[in-house]
Amino acid sequence: MVLLKTPPPHGGNLVDRVVRNPDRAKKMADGCVAFDIKPTMLDGVPIRNVYREIMSICYGFFSPVDGSMVRNEVERVLEERRLLSEWVFPYPLVFDISEEDYKSLGVGEGDRLLLRLKGQPFAVLDIDEVYKIDPVDIATRTFGTPERNPEVVKVPFDKKHPGYMIYRSMQPVVLAGKYTIVNEPKFRNPFDKFWFPPAKCREAFKEKGWRTAIAHQTRNVPHVGHEALMKNAAYTGDVEPCRGILVNAIIGAKRRGDYPDEAILEGHAAVNRFGYIKPERHMVTFTLWDMRYGNPIESLLHGIIRQNMGCTHHMFGRDHAAVGEYYDMYATQILWTKGIPSFGFEAPPNEVDYGLKIIPQNMAEFWYCPKCQEMVYSETCGHVDMKQKLSGSFIRGMVAEGIFPPNIIMRNEVYKAIVKWWKVYGYPFVNPKYLEEKDKNLEVDLPPMEVSKG
Amino acid sequence: MIKMVHYIGLLLDDSRLEAIKGTGLEEKLTTLFGGQVKQLIMEVPEEVSKKILAEFPNARIDSRSFLEDLPVAFKRALFQEVVNKKSLGAEVIEAVFQKIDEIKDLAAKESEYIPPPDIDTSEI
Numbered sequence: 001m002v003l004l005k006t007p008p009p010h011g012g013n014l015v016d017r018v019v020r021n022p023d024r025a026k027k028m029a030d031g032c033v034a035f036d037i038k039p040t041m042l043d044g045v046p047i048r049n050v051y052r053e054i055m056s057i058c059y060g061f062f063s064p065v066d067g068s069m070v071r072n073e074v075e076r077v078l079e080e081r082r083l084l085s086e087w088v089f090p091y092p093l094v095f096d097i098s099e100e101d102y103k104s105l106g107v108g109e110g111d112r113l114l115l116r117l118k119g120q121p122f123a124v125l126d127i128d129e130v131y132k133i134d135p136v137d138i139a140t141r142t143f144g145t146p147e148r149n150p151e152v153v154k155v156p157f158d159k160k161h162p163g164y165m166i167y168r169s170m171q172p173v174v175l176a177g178k179y180t181i182v183n184e185p186k187f188r189n190p191f192d193k194f195w196f197p198p199a200k201c202r203e204a205f206k207e208k209g210w211r212t213a214i215a216h217q218t219r220n221v222p223h224v225g226h227e228a229l230m231k232n233a234a235y236t237g238d239v240e241p242c243r244g245i246l247v248n249a250i251i252g253a254k255r256r257g258d259y260p261d262e263a264i265l266e267g268h269a270a271v272n273r274f275g276y277i278k279p280e281r282h283m284v285t286f287t288l289w290d291m292r293y294g295n296p297i298e299s300l301l302h303g304i305i306r307q308n309m310g311c312t313h314h315m316f317g318r319d320h321a322a323v324g325e326y327y328d329m330y331a332t333q334i335l336w337t338k339g340i341p342s343f344g345f346e347a348p349p350n351e352v353d354y355g356l357k358i359i360p361q362n363m364a365e366f367w368y369c370p371k372c373q374e375m376v377y378s379e380t381c382g383h384v385d386m387k388q389k390l391s392g393s394f395i396r397g398m399v400a401e402g403i404f405p406p407n408i409i410m411r412n413e414v415y416k417a418i419v420k421w422w423k424v425y426g427y428p429f430v431n432p433k434y435l436e437e438k439d440k441n442l443e444v445d446l447p448p449m450e451v452s453k454g
Numbered sequence: 455m456i457k458m459v460h461y462i463g464l465l466l467d468d469s470r471l472e473a474i475k476g477t478g479l480e481e482k483l484t485t486l487f488g489g490q491v492k493q494l495i496m497e498v499p500e501e502v503s504k505k506i507l508a509e510f511p512n513a514r515i516d517s518r519s520f521l522e523d524l525p526v527a528f529k530r531a532l533f534q535e536v537v538n539k540k541s542l543g544a545e546v547i548e549a550v551f552q553k554i555d556e557i558k559d560l561a562a563k564e565s566e567y568i569p570p571p572d573i574d575t576s577e578i
Contacts, residue, residue, distance in 0.1 A: 256565075266578055368487050388486050393522060400526045400564075402571040403467040406490035413578065420575040426567045433566060 004212050004238045004312045006205060007357035010304045011064025011087045014198050018058050018181040025182035029121050029451040032114035033107050035097070037122070039439050040169050040290075045432050046439035048166045051117050052252050052288035053093055058123065058181045059197035061287050061305050067178035068095035071131045074174075078141040080344040081300065086354040090300035091292065092138060095125060095179075096171040102130070113175065114182075114454070120446035121183045128177040139167035143294055143326070149342040152296060152331035161326060162255045163292030185444035191251070194265050196285040201246075202310040204283065210244035212237045214313035214361060215306035217321065218249045219291060221259045221267035221418055223410045225390040227276055228366040228375040233315040234281075236361050245282045246311050248302075251443060252290035255323060257396065258430045261286075261443070263421040270413040285309070288443065295320055295327040296335040300349055300356075307358040315361045336360035366390075368408065375408075399428050460503040461520045464494045464533050473533075477540040496532075496542045506547075509554060510561065525561035526568060 019025040039046035056062050064087055069077065073084045074092040083089045097105075107113050113125045143164055144153040157164040187195050196204060205213060214234050220226070234242045247268045251261045259267070265284060272279040287305050292298055298321035306314050320332035328334065337360075339345035339352075350356045365378040368388040372381060381387075390409060398405050405415055422428040425437070466474070466483070471492065474480060483492050498506070503521055506528075507513050516522045528550070535549045536542060550557070 270578065370488060373488050397522065397529075398465055400568060401465065401529055402526075402569070403465050403470070404571070404573070406487065408487045408490045416573065416575045417578045419570055419573055420578045422568075422570040423575070426570070428568060428570070431565055 002238070004359075006202065006211070006310045007307050007312060009060070009063045009198065009308045010356060011085065013063065014060035014308060015057065015063040015066050016060055016199065017066060017179060018184060020184065026449070026451060028112070028124055028180065029114050029182045029449070031452055031454045032112050032124060033105055033454040034114040034116055034121075035101070035105060036116045036119070038097075038101075040096075040166060040171075042165050042169050045435050047162065047169065047253050047435070048290040049253070049439060049442065050095060051115075051122065051442065052290055054115070054123050054179045054181070055185070055288045056305075057093070058179055060308055061198060062089075062093070062301075063198070063304075063308050065089060065093060068125065068174065068176045069093055070129045070176040071174075073176075074133070074138070078138070081297075082344065082354065088300065088349055088352065088355050089304065090294070090297045092142060092167075094133070094170070094174045094176065096133070097173050097175065098171045099173060101171075102173040102175075107175070114451065115179075117185070117444075118442065118446050121449045121451050122185065122446060123179050123181045123183075125175055125179055126177045127175050129174075131174050131176065132172050133170065133174055135168050135170045135172065138170065139164050142167050142292075143297065144343065149340070151340050151342055152328045152334060153326065154328060155326055157326055160324060161293065162323065163294050163298075166290060166292060183446055183449045185446050187444050188441075190262055190266055191286070191443045194249075194269070194284050194286050196283075196309070198308040198310070201285060205244065205310045208244060208280065208283075210310075212240075212242045212312045213244035213246050213310060214242040214315055215302070215309070215311040215358075216245060216247045216315055217302050217306075218247055218264065218268065219254060219258060219321070220392070221264055221410075222271055222414055223390050223395055223405075224375060224408060225366045227271060227411075228377075229315065229317065229363060230271075230282070231277060232366070232377060233313075233361050233363055236313055236359075242313055243281065245277065246306065246309060247282070247284045248306055248309065249284070249286040250289050250291050251286045252288055253435055253438065254291055254430050255293070256430050256432070259418065259428070260421045260425060260430060260434060261438075262424075263418045263428075266417040266420065267414045270411060270417050274411065274413045276411055291321065293321055293323040295322040296331040296340060296343065299332040299335060303349065303356045303358045303360075307356055311358060313359045313361050315363050317363050318365065333362040336362060396429070458500040459519070460498045460500065460515055461518070462496045462498055462524070462529075462532065463520055464496065464529065464536065466492045466494065470533060473537050477537065479536065479540065479542070482542060494536065494542060496536075496546065498547065499544070502544070502547055505551075509558065525557070525564055527557045527560035527564065531557050
C-alpha cells in the first residue's frame with residue numbers, strides 16, 4: 001500500500017496576499033480612494049461581513065481564489081463549479097456595493113480601492129472589472145433548484161435559508177479584482193489561539209509528524225457523539241489510522257440558535273485540553289466565513305479549505321452543513337460518492353480533472369446503545385430498536401434550562417465553555433443581539449495605520 | 455375518535471433531584487443514556503397540548519409525541535409546580551396556566567436573555 005502524504009494546495013500553490021512590510025504596505029495604500037466595509041444586512045441584522053472572505057482569500061484558505069471574481073468567473077462557477085483556471089470551486093465570491101456607494105466613490109477599472117475596517121486601512125482591491133449582478137438570480141443558481149438539480153434539491157430555496165438570504169441581500173454592483181491585505185488584523189481572545197492559516201497549519205502538521213490528518217467540520221459545540229465521530233473516523237488512513245484530527249470551525253455570522261463562536265472554539269479545545277482526545281492527535285483551528293449552509297456545495301468549500309490546510313481526509317456526515325430540508329439529507333455523501341452531474345460533477349470532486357485531492361470519509365450516525373452500554377456506530381450496532389439519539393435540539397433544550405449535561409452526553413468542561421460565554425453574552429445561543437455585537441467588534445482589531453488620502 | 459396523549463419530559467440534574475427528594479416522585483423517574491439522564495415524564499392530554507401549542511408558537515410535537523422547544527420559563531414553572539404539588543397529574547399544568555401571562559412575558563424575553571447557571575468556569 002502506498003503511504004499517503006500531505007496533499008498539495010488546491011490549484012498548486014497557496015495564495016498569500018498579505019503585505020507584511022509596513023513601508024511597502026503604506027506605498028500600496030497611499031493616495032487611494034477609501035471605502036469603509038459594510039456588512040450585508042437582513043431586516044436590520046448583519047448576516048455577512050465581506051472582510052471574512054477577504055481574510056480567507058488572502059491567507060490562502062480559498063486557494064487558488066485570489067480576489068473578487070470577474071463576471072465570467074462567477075458565471076463559470078454557477079454553471080460548472082469551476083474557476084476560469086479550471087480548478088473546482090463552489091461559490092461565487094464578490095465584493096458588492098450599492099449603486100450610491102459606487103457613484104460616490106467614482107472608481108473604475110484600473111483603480112485601486114483602499115478598504116477600511118473598524119476605521120483603519122485593512123486591504124486594497126485592484127479593480128479589474130465593474131459589473132452588475134441580480135442578487136436573486138445569483139442566490140437561486142448558487143444553491144440550485146428542484147428543476148435544475150433534481151438529484152439532490154428537494155424544495156425551492158426561500159427566505160428561511162440563511163445562505164440563500166446572504167446572496168439575495170447582496171448589493172447590485174460588483175468590483176472585481178485581486179485583494180491584498182496591507183494592515184494585518186490582530187485576532188482577539190480567544191480567536192488568536194486558534195488562528196492557523198494554511199501555511200502555518202501545514203508547518204504545524206510537519207512539527208507534529210502528521211503525515212495524515214482527517215478534517216472535522218464544525219459549527220457546533222461538541223457533544224460526545226461528535227467526539228465518537230472524530231475518534232472513529234480517524235481510524236481511516238493508510239497503513240495506520242490518521243495521525244491527526246483537525247477540527248476546523250467556521251467562524252462568522254450564523255443562524256439563530258447556533259452556539260456563539262467563542263464557545264464553539266473553546267468547547268472543542270476542551271476536548272483535547274482535558275484529554276478526551278489527546279492534544280498530540282487533535283488540533284482546533286478556524287476559518288472565517290459567513291456560513292452559507294449549502295450542504296453539497298458547502299462540502300466542496302470545506303474540502304478545499306482543509307486540503308489547503310494539509311489534510312489528507314475529510315469526514316462528511318448526513319445533512320452536512322445543512323439547514324432545513326432543502327437538500328436530500330445525503331446530498332454531500334452522494335456528491336463525494338458518485339458526483340452530482342447537474343452541479344458539474346459527473347464523478348466525485350476528487351476524481352475529476354482539476355479537482356480535489358482530499359479523500360472523503362462518509363460517516364453515518366453515532367448514538368447511545370443501552371444494551372452495549374456505549375456510544376455505537378449506527379451501521380455496526382445490532383440493537384437499532386433501542387437507540388438513544390443525541391439530538392442537537394435535545395441538548396440545546398437541556399442547556400437552555402441550565403441543566404448540567406451528564407458526561408456521557410457532553411463533557412463537563414465543554415459545557416463550562418458554553419456557560420463561560422453565556423455569562424458574557426447573557427444568552428447561550430446566537431441571537432440578533434449577539435450578531436449585532438459580533439459585527440461591531442468582529443474577531444479582530446486593526447493596528448493604527450497612517451496613509452495619505454486619495 | 456381516539457384521543458392522543460402527548461408527553462413533556464422534565465430533565466433532572468442534581469439540584470432538581472434534590473428538590474424532589476421525599477416527594478414520592480423518585481419512583482417515577484425514567485432514565486436514558488445508561489442511567490445518566492434522569493427525567494420525569496408528564497402525560498399531556500391532546501386538548502391540553504393544543505392549548506400549550508397555541509400559547510407558544512415555537513413549540514412542536516416531535517416524532518416521539520413529546521412536546522419540545524417549549525420556553526425555558528414554562529419548563530421551569532412546570533417543574534416548580536411538580537415539586538409543589540408532588541404530582542405529575544393534570545393539576546400541575548392547571549397551576550402553571552394560572553400564571554401563563556407572567557410565563558409568556560418571561561418567554562418573550564428569552565430571545566434576549568436567559569440567566570446563566572451559577573457554575574465555576576475558571577478552568578476554561
